Amino acid sequence: MPILVIAEHDDAVLKASTRNTLSAAKKLGGDIHMLVAGHGCAAVAQAAAALDGVAGVKLADDPQLAAHTAESVAALVVSMAAGYSHIVAPATTFGKNFLPRVAALLDVAQISDIVAVEAPDTFVRPIYAGNALATVKSSDAVKVITVRTTGFDAAGDGGSASVAAIAVPPLGATTDLVGRELTVSARPELAAAKIIVSGGRGLGNSENYHKVLEPLADKLGAAMGASRAAVDAGFAPNDYQVGQTGKVVAPQLYLAIGISGAIQHLAGMKDSKVIVAINKDAEAPIFQVADYGLVGDLFEVVPQLVAELG
C-alpha cells in the first residue's frame, strides 16, 4: 500500500523538514505520495515532484487551505486517507498541530516524534525529555506518524514524479487566521543549521545577547538559538528556543554560552556532533555533555573567540 507524506511549506517554498520526513517514509516500504496542501502552491508541488523517492505528488490548491489551519488540513487528509498504510508528517509545529486530529478522526493512535523505523509497524521514539528511548509497535490499521527531523538525513533531489491536482471537498473549518509575526533573519534556519550559537540567562539582557553573540554567529555563518530562560526574559524570540519543548537541533557544532544545561535544554541539543560550552561555573551540567568546555566569563571569552577566528 502507498504511503502519504504531508509536505510542509509556506505556499512558496518547500521546508527542509519535508526532506527528513521523506527519508523516514522511505524506510517504511511502499510507494510514496506527497500531499502539497495550500493556496497558490503550484511551485511547491514542482519542488516536491523533484525530490528523490517521491512517486507522485497530490496538489490540493484551494482558498480553504490558505491559512494552513489544523482543521482544514486535517479534514483534507482524512478525506483522502483511504488506501494508505502510513500517513507521515514532520514533528514541527506544523505537523504537531494537525496530525493528531487526523489520527483521532481515523480512530488510530499517533506515534509522535519517531527517530528510527525498526519495521513498518515498529518505531523508536524519545520520551521523558530524551532520557529514554521507547520502541513501540502499533496495532492500528493505519500508522499516523510524526518524524523528528534530526533522526533522518535530508532526502535530495533527482526525482521526476508527476503532479496531480485533486479536487478539495468542503472542509467546514471555521478558524480564522488573524495574522503572523514571523521572525525575519538573514541567518540559516535554526532547525537545519550546521553551526548554532546559543545563549542563555548568563548573557544578562537582550542587548548583551545580541551584542556579544551576533559577531560570533556572523563569523561562523551560524544560526542563533537560546535557552528557555533567555526567551522568557525577552533576549530572543520564541522560535529561538532549543529544548524538550522548543526546537530539537543536531548541528555539526553547537556552542552553548551562558547556558547551565538543564535536562530540558539538553533534550534539544545533545545529539549535536560537537558541543562547546562556555560557562563561568565549572560545575555547570552543560560540561557533562560538552566535547570542549571552557570555564570563563563569557563577556571576556566570546570577544576573544571572535578575534581568534580572524
Added chain:
Amino acid sequence: MKVLVPVKRVIDYNVKARVKADGSGVDLANVKMSMNPFDEIAVEEAIRLKEAGVAKEVVAVSCGVAACQETLRTALALGADRAILVESDVELQPLAVAKLLKALCDKESPQLVICGKQAIDDDANQTGQMLAALLGWGQATFASKVVVADGKATVTREVDGGLETLKVSLPAVVTGDLRLNEPRYATLPNIMKAKKKPLETVKPADLGVDVTPRLTTLKVAEPAKRQAGERVADVQQLVAKLRNEAKVIA
C-alpha cells in the same frame, strides 16, 4: 462560561528519569510526582479567566490511577471549583484520554477546554488536538496569549517561524505553551479549602469508553551516552581543537 482543564500526574520536571534495568519502562517507584508543568499553566489561565469574570466555573479533570487525586487537589488549591477523576489502572494513551475527555465534555458542555501542549513524560503533544477533532471543535495549540470575547477566542500561538494569531469560535480547545502565564503557588489556606471542594470519581466504563492501548511498548532503553569531553584552557586551544581535531570550522 465553563472551562474544563485536563491535568496529568507526571514525574516532577526536576527529576531525571531512569530506565529500568529490565528495559520494561522508566522507574517511577519512589520518584517525586507533580502536575505536568504545562497543565499548571492551563489551570492558571482558567483561573485568570474566572477572576476576570469571563469564566463562571473551572473544572479540573485527571485520567489515571487513584493517586491523580493529589494532582486534582493541587488544581483545586490553585482555584479550580471542582474536580473529576477518571480512574483507571490501565496505561492511558492520548487517544484514550481524548475519548474520555470527549465523553466528559458531552456531559459538562464547557465552552473552553485548556490543555497543556505536551505531557513531559510521554512527550506526545496530541491530546488537545485529538479532543478537538473528536468534538468537531476548533483548536488553537501552543498558546502564548488568549483573549476571550463575543463567543470567540483570539489566540497567539508560538510556531516554528515566530508567532501566529488565530480567531477560533467557541466551544474550542486551546493548548498552552510556556509563556502563556506564570502560574501562582497554592497558599496554605487555599490548600486547606481545597480539601472540602467536590471531587467526583468515574470509571472509563461509566463513560462508555474503551481505553485499550493501541501502541505496545516493546522496550525502553537508555540513549547512547556522549563520550566524556575535555576542558580547554583558553580560546586559542579551543579554536585549534575545533579546526584540527573536530574539523567543524574552517
